[in-house]
Amino acid sequence: MSLLELNGVKVHFPIRKGVFVDRTVGYVYAVDGVSLSVEAGQTYGLVGESGCGKTTLGRAVLRLNDITEGEVVFDGTDLASLPDEEMRRYRRRLQMVFQDPLGSLNPRQNIESILSEGMAAHGIGADQDERRERIKEILAKVGLPSGSLSRYPHEFSGGQRQRIGIARALVLEPDVIICDEPVSALDVSIQAQVINLLEDVQESMGLTYVVIAHDLAVVRHISDVIGVMYLGSLVEEAPSDLLYAEPRHPYTRALMSAVPVPDPEVEDSRERILLSGDLPSPASPPSGCRFHTRCPWRQDTLCATDRPELRDVGGGHRVACHYAAEIADGRIRRADESVPATPPGPPSGADAQPAAAEDAGDASEAADEGPAERRPEPATSE
Amino acid sequence: MSTKTDKIDRLAELTARSETSTGASLWVEAFRRLRSSKMAIIGACVIALFVVLAIVGPWLAPYSAEAQTWRNEVFRNQGIFVGPRADNWFGLDHLGRDEFSRFLVGARQTLLVGVVATLLGFTVGALLGGLSGAALTLGGRIGRRVDTVVMRFIDMMLALPSLLLAVSVAAVLGQSLTTVMIAVGVVQIPIFARLLRGAMLAQGGSDYVLAARALGVRRRRIVFSQILPNSLSPVIVQATLCLATAIIEAAALSYLGLGNPDPAVPEWGVMLAQSQEFFDAAPMLAVYPALGIIITALGFTLLGEAMREALDPKLRS
Numbered sequence: 001m002s003l004l005e006l007n008g009v010k011v012h013f014p015i016r017k018g019v020f021v022d023r024t025v026g027y028v029y030a031v032d033g034v035s036l037s038v039e040a041g042q043t044y045g046l047v048g049e050s051g052c053g054k055t056t057l058g059r060a061v062l063r064l065n066d067i068t069e070g071e072v073v074f075d076g077t078d079l080a081s082l083p084d085e086e087m088r089r090y091r092r093r094l095q096m097v098f099q100d101p102l103g104s105l106n107p108r109q110n111i112e113s114i115l116s117e118g119m120a121a122h123g124i125g126a127d128q129d130e131r132r133e134r135i136k137e138i139l140a141k142v143g144l145p146s147g148s149l150s151r152y153p154h155e156f157s158g159g160q161r162q163r164i165g166i167a168r169a170l171v172l173e174p175d176v177i178i179c180d181e182p183v184s185a186l187d188v189s190i191q192a193q194v195i196n197l198l199e200d201v202q203e204s205m206g207l208t209y210v211v212i213a214h215d216l217a218v219v220r221h222i223s224d225v226i227g228v229m230y231l232g233s234l235v236e237e238a239p240s241d242l243l244y245a246e247p248r249h250p251y252t253r254a255l256m257s258a259v260p261v262p263d264p265e266v267e268d269s270r271e272r273i274l275l276s277g278d279l280p281s282p283a284s285p286p287s288g289c290r291f292h293t294r295c296p297w298r299q300d301t302l303c304a305t306d307r308p309e310l311r312d313v314g315g316g317h318r319v320a321c322h323y324a325a326e327i328a329d330g331r332i333r334r335a336d337e338s339v340p341a342t343p344p345g346p347p348s349g350a351d352a353q354p355a356a357a358e359d360a361g362d363a364s365e366a367a368d369e370g371p372a373e374r375r376p377e378p379a380t381s382e
Numbered sequence: 383m384s385t386k387t388d389k390i391d392r393l394a395e396l397t398a399r400s401e402t403s404t405g406a407s408l409w410v411e412a413f414r415r416l417r418s419s420k421m422a423i424i425g426a427c428v429i430a431l432f433v434v435l436a437i438v439g440p441w442l443a444p445y446s447a448e449a450q451t452w453r454n455e456v457f458r459n460q461g462i463f464v465g466p467r468a469d470n471w472f473g474l475d476h477l478g479r480d481e482f483s484r485f486l487v488g489a490r491q492t493l494l495v496g497v498v499a500t501l502l503g504f505t506v507g508a509l510l511g512g513l514s515g516a517a518l519t520l521g522g523r524i525g526r527r528v529d530t531v532v533m534r535f536i537d538m539m540l541a542l543p544s545l546l547l548a549v550s551v552a553a554v555l556g557q558s559l560t561t562v563m564i565a566v567g568v569v570q571i572p573i574f575a576r577l578l579r580g581a582m583l584a585q586g587g588s589d590y591v592l593a594a595r596a597l598g599v600r601r602r603r604i605v606f607s608q609i610l611p612n613s614l615s616p617v618i619v620q621a622t623l624c625l626a627t628a629i630i631e632a633a634a635l636s637y638l639g640l641g642n643p644d645p646a647v648p649e650w651g652v653m654l655a656q657s658q659e660f661f662d663a664a665p666m667l668a669v670y671p672a673l674g675i676i677i678t679a680l681g682f683t684l685l686g687e688a689m690r691e692a693l694d695p696k697l698r699s
């Protein structure tokens with residue numbers, strides 16, 4: 001059995017209004033039904049645009065957010081239904097590294113105090129001397145001088161602060177660490193060091209990671225499995241190599257096309273998919289496939305009406321797209337591709353009106369008029 | 383079973399230890415920066431002078447502040463006043479008392495009113511705000527309800543114009559110096575309450591609090607040893623600023639005749655109030671207490687603003 005398993009996890013934030021009585025006027029569907037499993041000792045990479053719910057999902061695992069629905073099964077126990085105090089004790093085994101290294105450290109606590117906090121909360125170490133010894137070991141492990149103990153967060157560089165954040169998690173000897181964009185606040189030159197550190201300690205301490213990132217480049221090398229999120233749900237999940245070799249979901253392909261390739265020849269010929277429109281608001285997600293307002297492959301049946309399930313397409317590759325197979329073998333082409341395609345839908349005069357599709361908000365109406373002929377960028381429509 | 387109590391004891395121990403070892407550096411650093419600020423130095427000097435005056439003023443005073451020693455030289459009905467002269471540096475007041483002695487002695491009452499009123503506002507306000515903030519950050523439906531009730535009350539107080547509130551308090555309690563202190567203090571309660579609650583909420587939503595929750599630190603410890611210490615600096619700054627307002631508001635209440643009914647006891651606000659009747663004939667009688675009030679209020683404001691800057695973690699080098 002997997003060490004960590006999420007079953008249909010939903011986190012909906014109520015939108016409250018009203019001066020005297022709190023009235024719930026709607027919900028932000030930040031995480032809307034995510035199922036995934038993470039094997040012990042592996043790294044699960046979670047990617048997606050900012051605002052798609054990665055942080056919320058990561059926090060839901062530690063129950064730092066209330067879970068609206070679903071199960072978070074860790075080592076055979078459903079965390080979602082645990083009483084608060086028991087959940088608190090489980091946090092020794094599930095730790096988190098935060099995106100903002102400085103913000104996640106109390107400015108008034110020195111390093112020793114920051115690193116002892118968790119041990120004190122879980123009754124680790126008989127006295128402060130014993131804890132201090134342990135802290136020194138961990139500091140050495142993450143590459144910080146032991147003289148750091150009496151210093152304060154603001155006295156360190158960004159990379160060092162993130163090392164402190166990692167040390168704070170490691171000192172509890174957890175099983176799972178959720179790393180929420182652990183390097184996106186750091187200089188590019190330091191990012192690799194911190195990623196390497198995470199890999200090193202994973203090996204030496206037998207850790208299981210969930211690494212969150214907003215682009216594929218960061219998680220590519222360290223992840224065993226990668227899940228791609230869009231608007232609160234997973235759209236594709238596959239072993240890392242497979243995902244890179246054969247991205248199946250249109251959204252993943254768009255994400256990948258945004259990553260430049262060092263080889264100039266490949267770079268020139270690689271697929272470039274520009275997504276039209278903005279990320280829809282998670283407070284009113286589109287019907288059917290969440291991606292249909294921006295999908296270049298959108299079809300006029302199913303896409304706007306039925307929500308695609310994650311389906312296994314072989315080799316542990318799961319895709320949530322009604323037309324994954326057709327897109328993969330070229331039976332369906334992108335609406336903005338320069339090579340003219342035979343329209344798969346019923347022939348119509350829709351190609352005479354490309355302008356309406358520019359606005360993502362109108363796209364669902366335009367869908368009824370033959371989306372395969374949509375031309376989001378009039379410049380390429382010649 | 384004993385391990386549980388041990389754990390709690392150790393936790394308490396750790397609280398005590400980190401309190402002293404953590405806050406220190408930040409305060410030391412803030413103090414260092416405060417020392418290099420001109421604003422702070424000037425403010426501190428003015429305040430120091432004022433405090434010294436308040437303590438030793440009565441001994442420094444060359445004459446009695448209450449005895450109408452020169453009452454035969456002043457005829458206020460005819461507009462005959464005595465200005466500064468060798469014996470009486472600030473001249474005589476309308477009853478023939480030495481104005482300089484009254485000024486020196488008056489500093490004590492003025493400081494007392496300001497400090498007691500602010501202490502009252504600070505204590506009650508911080509308790510209410512702290513209760514509200516703690517209830518809300520400790521979470522739960524009950525916490526939210528406690529917060530709502532307390533804050534509605536506070537907002538009601540805040541909605542009343544401060545002078546009106548103070549006058550109402552004074553009307554209920556009668557005319558005395560204690561009344562002025564309470565009235566001025568009551569006006570400050572909602573300010574401190576809102577400030578501390580707001581600061582606690584802001585800290586409660588910060589990443590380091592989330593991190594502490596992720597670590598498994600108990601909520602109560604998060605509130606009292608992480609959120610609260612980080613929320614105090616704006617409140618302390620506000621206290622300094624409030625001292626300035628308190629002195630002015632106390633003067634205003636005295637001016638309106640709600641202060642000490644015994645006009646013999648000098649207090650700057652009362653002196654200012656009494657001088658207005660004779661402003662045409664003896665404007666300087668208004669100028670001395672007014673300058674005293676303005677300069678001390680300015681001193682507290684300067685120090686308060688400098689402290690705000692020194693304690694702002696965002697401005698830290």
Ligand SMILES: Nc1ncnc2c1ncn2[C@@H]1O[C@H](COP(=O)(O)OP(=O)(O)O)[C@@H](O)[C@H]1O
Pocket residue numbers: 013028029030048049050051052053054055056057282
């Ligand atoms: N506490 C909250 N209350 C209401 N909405 C929230 C809250 N936290 C996050 N959200 C919303 O949920 C969505 C997902 O946010 P987040 O999980 O931070 O995304 P990501 O980490 O992928 O950038 C966003 O639209 C965000 O505005």
Ligand code: SF4
Pocket residue numbers: 249250251289290291292293295296297298299303308320321322323324
């Ligand atoms: S289901 Fe339709 S809209 Fe969604 S990704 Fe697949 S083709 Fe695009």
Ligand SMILES: [Mg+2]
Pocket residue numbers: 051054055056181
């Ligand atoms: Mg995020």
